[in-house]
Amino acid sequence: MATLPALSLPLATLTLSLLLLFHSSAAAPRKLIQVQQQPLVLKYHKGPLLTGNLTINLLWYGRFSATQRSIIADFLLSLSAASPPPPPSAASWWHTTALYGGSAPRLFLGRQLLDDHYSVGKSLSPSQLSLLASKPGASPTNINVVLTSVDVAVDGFCSSRCGTHGPLAGSAGFIWTGDSEVQCPGQCAWPFHQPVYGPQTPPLVAPNSDVGMDGVVINLATLLAGAVTNPDGNGYFQGPADAPLEAVSACTGIFGSGAYPGYPGRVLVDQTSGASYNARGLDGRKYLLPAMWDPKTSQCSTLV
Numbered sequence: 001m002a003t004l005p006a007l008s009l010p011l012a013t014l015t016l017s018l019l020l021l022f023h024s025s026a027a028a029p030r031k032l033i034q035v036q037q038q039p040l041v042l043k044y045h046k047g048p049l050l051t052g053n054l055t056i057n058l059l060w061y062g063r064f065s066a067t068q069r070s071i072i073a074d075f076l077l078s079l080s081a082a083s084p085p086p087p088p089s090a091a092s093w094w095h096t097t098a099l100y101g102g103s104a105p106r107l108f109l110g111r112q113l114l115d116d117h118y119s120v121g122k123s124l125s126p127s128q129l130s131l132l133a134s135k136p137g138a139s140p141t142n143i144n145v146v147l148t149s150v151d152v153a154v155d156g157f158c159s160s161r162c163g164t165h166g167p168l169a170g171s172a173g174f175i176w177t178g179d180s181e182v183q184c185p186g187q188c189a190w191p192f193h194q195p196v197y198g199p200q201t202p203p204l205v206a207p208n209s210d211v212g213m214d215g216v217v218i219n220l221a222t223l224l225a226g227a228v229t230n231p232d233g234n235g236y237f238q239g240p241a242d243a244p245l246e247a248v249s250a251c252t253g254i255f256g257s258g259a260y261p262g263y264p265g266r267v268l269v270d271q272t273s274g275a276s277y278n279a280r281g282l283d284g285r286k287y288l289l290p291a292m293w294d295p296k297t298s299q300c301s302t303l304v
């Protein structure tokens with residue numbers, strides 16, 4: 001029997017109003033509290049999954065450096081790279097989603113909009129996030145991603161979630177996550193920062209030298225996998241539909257083999273920088289990507 005890693009996910013703190021507005025799923029902050037191990041089965045609820053070509057549009061909300069934007073853009077390009085680097089790669093990680101729907105959606109990087117004047121302020125409500133998510137435009141093959149900068153507060157950010165995904169009118173879905181480096185790196189950028197709760201292990205060196213953006217990579221990866229395997233809240237998940245554990249959120253805290261609460265598992269270490277990673281990307285990029293549940297084995301599958 002497969003087991004859920006001994007982590008507790010504080011999804012119960014989501015408010016009903018947020019859920020009604022979003023019908024969405026959260027990438028939960030990593031509160032590493034030991035709970036009894038449970039079998040890990042993500043039930044398929046017979047709804048549609050996303051397959052085929054998908055365009056990922058990015059709305060950069062707040063101030064991001066060009067270096068920060070390139071970390072994320074390169075990550076997205078790496079997921080469906082035509083000529084990926086040898087495994088373990090971001091492309092081989094994304095390919096795991098093919099075990100759900102028969103083929104991994106092919107991701108294209110679409111429009112990137114910059115909103116560096118904080119057009120709706122520095123404290124965002126769910127309805128403001130939805131409004132921002134619609135800005136790159138609607139198409140049935142679009143997933144619009146809102147990324148909030150380090151100085152932007154979002155309702156529920158840190159206290160109950162590191163990001164969300166959900167439906168978006170006329171599109172395949174939306175995702176929001178943000179740079180948590182100042183507000184809650186121990187919750188949303190673990191293992192690159194000491195965890196707030198639970199067993200303490202030394203933080204890993206972030207592979208792109210940016211705790212906030214390397215944390216965004218983890219959360220964006222989590223939410224993308226959820227968005228394609230549970231786009232409408234009736235795909236693959238465990239638990240209640242309003243607080244689901246999805247393809248990657250069900251495997252929270254696991255990055256390599258031998259993981260246990262507070263310890264992300266064995267990963268690769270760059271000899272020069274000391275950075276931890278488990279996936280190669282385009283242009284020599286390195287990323288640390290979370291484990292994904294494998295429907296064939298009912299295990300959280302790691303790249304290394």
Ligand SMILES: *[C@@H]1O[C@H](CO)[C@@H](O)[C@H](O)[C@H]1NC(C)=O
Pocket residue numbers: 052053106
């Ligand atoms: C997906 O994109 C590829 C590459 O641009 C293209 O050749 C293919 O026809 C597209 N498929 C669909 C169903 O649009």
